[in-house]
Amino acid sequence: MSAYITLATPMTDRECLLEALAALGFGSQKVEVHDEPVALVGYEGTRRGQEANIVIRRAHVGGASNDIGFLATKTGYQAFVSDYDRGRHGNRWLAELNTRYQAAWTAKQERLAEEERKRVEEERRQLVEAQREAIHRKAKKLGYRVQETREDGKLRLVLIKRVY
DSSP states (O other), rough: OEEEEEEEEEOOOOHHHHHHHTTTTTTTTTEEEEEEEEEEEEETTOEEEEEEEEOOOOOHOOOOOOEEEEEEEETTTEEEEEEETTTHHSSSHHHHHHHHHHHHHHHHHHHHHHHHHHHHHHHHHHHHHHHHHHHHHHHHHHOOEEEEEEEEEEEEEEEOOOOO
């Protein structure tokens, strides 16, 4: 029975870790995701003492392999790779996984930043529209007509009152 080696990783985001695993050939059909950790299974089909939240079962790792697991901790996921499986899924594989994770994390941060920019822009647009409507209402109440012009992303309101 191969001993499991526990490796701390800087990976903290589940979504990005799953994306990185998929990029390395372990898509959603080959990876189990659990909110509560489950036991890893060794090459003989026996339960091991290690538990993980993200599990690649031994059938997907290779013949005579053990499960590979990732346990969620406060400081990041701990990777469990058996000594036997380190040949194919050791330091080089984990380094490539980390590279793919960083790419997924960067893309996620850019996507979140863009979503936040759009959210702030929409809030600003709604505020301007509410102010515009308030000006129109008040101007009408006071007997003014409003002339609007839009230029270079700016809104200009001119109040006009005819006195006869």
